[in-house]
Amino acid sequence: MASTRLHEALTATSGVYVDAAMLIEARQSALQRIEVYDCPDFGRLMRIDGANMTSERDEFFYHENLIHPAAIAHPNPRQALIVGGGDGGAAEEILKHPVQRCQLCEIDADVIDMAKRHLGAIHNGVFDQPRLQLRIGDGAAYVRECENLFDLVYLDLTDPVGCATPLYEPSFFAACKRALADGGALVLHIGSPFAHAERVRTTLADLRAQFAIVTPYFVHIPCYGATWGFAVASDALDIRAVDTDTIQARLDTRGIGARQYYNGATHHAMLALPEYVKPLIT
Secondary structure: OOOOEEEEEOOOOOOEEEEEEEEEEEEEOOOOOOEOOOOOOOOOEEOOOOOOEEEEHHHHHHHHHHHHHHHHOOOOOOOOEEEOOOHHHHHHHOOOOOOOOOEEOOOOOHHHHHHHHHHHHHOOOOOHOOOEEEEEOOOHHHHHHHHOOEEEEEOOOOOOOOOHHHHHHHHHHHHHHEEEEEEEEEEEEEEOOOOOOOHHHHHHHHOOOOOOEEEEEEEEEEHHHHEEEEEEEEHHHHHHHHOHHHHHHHHOOOOOOOOOOOHHHHHHOOOOOOOOHHHHHH
């Protein structure tokens, strides 16, 4: 059977490709085109509007490292919010911690439906967890109107285009700050420091205008074809300040197993900055 080559642009003049053996399902929702393919190297791969979102075989690079650095650095996370994250991978990781409730706010019900149908190896049935509360709707409106406070707010979004654009604006970061409990943190991905240098620079500057402590870190994500940036923003939580022994003790005490990437050593390794990245953050 002939394969299908799936291209994704990183810049106007370069990108990555993945070969797919089969299209499992494609759907045009009211907001975006959602596709799930079976790929020799990545297993089942979800794409939205032609961009790779997550795959069975590499999702841990993204989801573990989005969730655990801030969650482990927080001494007692109880309430978490995920804006986006309709594939369920981020929710599955945060619920490995003893949080009492995770609110997941996804704008597109079709993303969740496709994930439930095809990506069980990524979310591991998290949508049936009683601690997960699901809301379909505009995440920006939810954050601005919600009266609850959260220890951790995660923005698990598509890139800053289309319906996700308002969720990268400074006014939304300010709204997220108002939704944080004392000692809480906002966590998001910020793009590739090589392919999206200006986006990384601008996003970090916008976060620093709102928060006292903004800590970027970087991980290679195979299906994105690039080193990818994340940031933790807080007025109190500093993920650099937690030592390796404390990280391991909390992993053990909280019973956080089934990891393929994150541990105490990788926590600090991700914080080490190559020289080419430093001008983007200073």
